[in-house]
Amino acid sequence: MPIHPTTAGITEPTINNTLRDAQQKLGAITDTARIDAEILLAHLLGRSRTYLRTWPEHTLTIEQHSQFLKQLKRRLNGEPIAYITSKRDFWDMTLMVSPDTLIPHPETETLVEQALAKIPHDARWQIADLGTGSGAIALAIARDKLG
Numbered sequence: 001m002p003i004h005p006t007t008a009g010i011t012e013p014t015i016n017n018t019l020r021d022a023q024q025k026l027g028a029i030t031d032t033a034r035i036d037a038e039i040l041l042a043h044l045l046g047r048s049r050t051y052l053r054t055w056p057e058h059t060l061t062i063e064q065h066s067q068f069l070k071q072l073k074r075r076l077n078g079e080p081i082a083y084i085t086s087k088r089d090f091w092d093m094t095l096m097v098s099p100d101t102l103i104p105h106p107e108t109e110t111l112v113e114q115a116l117a118k119i120p121h122d123a124r125w126q127i128a129d130l131g132t133g134s135g136a137i138a139l140a141i142a143r144d145k146l147g
Contacts, residue, residue, distance in 0.1 A: 013065040015041065015057035022072050029076060036081055040071045043085040091140040101131030112140045119145065 011017045019037045020022035038049045044067055045051070060068065074084050082088040082103045088095050090104040091112060097103055115137070119125050125145070129138030 013060045014056065015052050015060070016055070018060060018065065018068060019052065019056075022068075023073065025076060029078070036075060037072075039081055040075065040084065041068055044071060045070050064136045088134070090134075090136045091143065093136075093139060093143065095134045095136055097134050104134060104136035108136060111142075112137055112144075115141055116144055
């Protein structure tokens with residue numbers, strides 16, 4: 001097994017090894033260590049999490065491994081994944097987020113469901129979603145109602 005030049009003495013940075021090492025480190029701060037590691041690495045590589053499972057032996061470049069370690073450090077310091085990747089899946093959309101916006105959470109989807117249940121399908125309606133960050137609630141309701 002070849003050794004990566006920047007990681008002499010350390011396990012080769014394949015997808016599998018990188019995820020395993022990250023999961024071990026993240027396990028100290030979160031119950032979703034494996035998922036967090038996969039999301040970060042998939043984002044960095046511009047691939048799906050399925051790709052990571054399909055090609056576990058793929059070796060990362062020096063730059064990819066270095067960038068991943070920087071992202072991992074941010075996560076280990078408590079930064080939310082959504083801020084590291086600048087995106088968050090919500091409803092059936094992927095929203096851009098930053099530290100200047102609120103990150104939509106799963107409970108927010110429940111709020112959208114409740115709002116949609118109260119808006120008659122044949123009614124004319126207007127909704128204001130002011131100063132809430134990413135606009136996730138208004139976007140989800142409009143997407144559903146405007147179809």
